[in-house]
Amino acid sequence: MIKVAVVGGTGYTGVELMRILARHPQAELALVTSRGDAGRRVAEVYPNLRGVVDLTFQPPEPQLLDQADVIFFATPNGTAMQYAPALLERGRVVIDLAADFRLKDPQVWEQWYGQPHACPELLASAVYGLPEVNREKIKKARLIACPGCYPTAVQLGFLPLLHQHVIERTGLVADCKSGVSGAGRQAQVATLMAETGEGFKAYAVPGHRHLPEIRQGLQALTGKPVELTFVPHLTPMIRGIHATLYARLREEADLQALYERHYAREPFVEVLPAGSHPDTVDVRGANRCQIAVHRPGNGDVVVVLAVIDNLVKGAAGQAVQNMNLVFGLPETAGLELAGLYP
Known part of the structure; x- marks a missing residue:
């Protein structure tokens, strides 16, 4: 043990x-x-x-x-x-x-x-602990930096598009929403129920701490700088991250097939059927990212929707996933958790 x-x-x-x-x-x-x-x-x-x-x-x-x-x-x-x-x-x-x-x-x-x-x-x-990118390095690591919750959802959403070079590296947009548990357990007026319960707002628009982490991760995928606008929002829910991601296509591609191929062997990333709209409630308590990809009006803009539980795949679950890899255990050990519903 x-x-x-x-x-x-x-x-x-x-x-x-x-x-x-x-x-x-x-x-x-x-x-x-x-x-x-x-x-x-x-x-x-x-x-x-x-x-x-x-x-x-x-x-x-x-x-x-x-x-x-x-x-x-x-x-x-x-x-x-x-x-x-x-x-x-x-x-x-x-x-x-x-x-x-x-x-x-x-x-x-x-x-x-x-x-x-x-x-x-x-x-x-230190090895960046996003298994879907660094699995082999994690297996040999002794110091692991678990990704932030926003960076996990954003990188998993953009990863197949950047990996296959089908989108422009400029003009990327990550429009993200988080539940209040992302702010931690310490007492803060801004996260009191009376302050958040009927509200919805953006924050840290001039610059959020996760921005350099996301840029660093996306740049590692391409080997070149990326231009990203990242805007986080606070929503009146406890758990969950919803990332709506925008990019401009640079070449034709079957986006649904591209995503399904890329994540076919990933135990904790699920590509939903074409036309789906993932919901944060479906991943509550689970170490899972659900993704859907859209191309509105069959134009040149691709919209990716990615949802995770910020406390599980965005934090504790992903940390245990990393531990499993380091110690040569089945990657899913202890993490075969169905989402909590409702």
Whole structure:
């Protein structure tokens, strides 16, 4: 059994990790940490895990983490990079669900996250944990940077088109909507139910932290710069990402067949039948991305619709998918989760 530690177990992604790992057939949840809830039982803080996780939150002391083979960091940006060098030296696998190792340029990281990087020497060796792109590299990795939720949906949506060079690299648009859980569990006026329940708004239009990550990922697919406009929106729902993506075709292609071929062997990407409109409710609780591709009026603009659960395929589920690859387990182990409906 693989022994697992979760650092930051009281956030939304932390509790999702516990929910998934507790039923994983080849992983043992050995340690869960929390500064604020140290000493309290997990089931006391999260009654939904009563009878499922029989652990007490521990303080995030480095020596406690040595009991685990793999350490998941479900922590705020800037935390994992404080622990990673020592853990890697001691032979542990580090999987970070935050942004500490996603960007390859430390200056770009500092620009978007407002602090210098604590271990820029590790950025080159960190593997970006999008299995549909980096599966073979992930298998050999010891430091994995899990993609953000928006970047997961956007990259999976654009990937087949860029891979086959059938769209222009300029003028790409990602018009994305997210549920409020994407903002985390900390108390914020902007995400109170009374503030969001009857509203719908864009935010961070001048620049969102996920923009350089998406651009970096799309550029890696093409080997050339891409021009992308990314506009996120906050919707009055708890879970889910809906990405509506626009691109201009540069050559004729059977788009439906292109997507079906590209994702034919991917266990967690489902291309819906032609004419479909994916719904975030259908992927709630599942480690799955559903995609539909359209060509309105048979013109030269392609519209791709991609939906994920931001807490699962956009965070905890994808992190476990990466763990499975690193340890040579079936990629679907512990993740064969049907969506929650309604």
